[in-house]
Amino acid sequence: MVPQRVIIVEDEYLVALDVEAVLQSMGVETVVIATTLGQARQAVEQDGADCVLLDVSLTDGTSYEFARGLREVGIPFGFVSGYGDTTGFPDDLSHSPLLGKPFGENEIMDFVLRLVGMPHDAVDAVKE
Template identity: 80%
Template sequence: MVPQRVIIVEDEYLVALDVEAVLQSMGVETVVIATTLAQAKQAVEDIGADCVLLDVSLSDGKSYDFARRLGSQGIPFGFVSGYGDTTGFPDDLVEAPLLGKPFGENDVIDFVLDLVSAREKAVKE
């Protein structure tokens, strides 16, 4: 299933625009780019989200607490980061999905579809 509302939390605007273009080509209806955690939190409150793509390091802090909040709300999320793996992440987020930068269009598509399908599978169980 293609998600209809995706929030991209990324402070490198050109990267966010690239991801937005891929999401739109997939058929995602609403894509919101948030360059700060504050904007991301507001976007989730305002429109909700079918999934959220999170950069780890933003101008107003690390996105770990926001990721935890998304998880507690049942909103699928994944980190999109230049970190090669999650070894430096907090223990409770080491198993979080990670899409490493740089990435290609198909990588983004597969990542987003995996996030959404994992949630659908968990809901059915």
């Protein structure tokens, strides 16, 4: 099932708009763009999320602590970042899903669908 509410935590607004367009094209009903950790926290507290896409470095800090909070409440998340791998991540987040920038439309679709646990054949069906 395609997630219905996705929060994009990204301080580069044009990148967030590109991701939003891809999510809408795949049927995501509500996409919330948060450019700061404060906005992201408020968005999750207000209406929750089916999954959250996190840039690592934001204007008001890194998103590691926020990611830990998402994990505690069971909201799937993944990092979308210019970091090529999770080598510099804190140990407890080093195995978190990571999509490196730049990415293509199909890559972001696959990433989101895998975050919410869709099997591979269902991922292919959504993209068609």
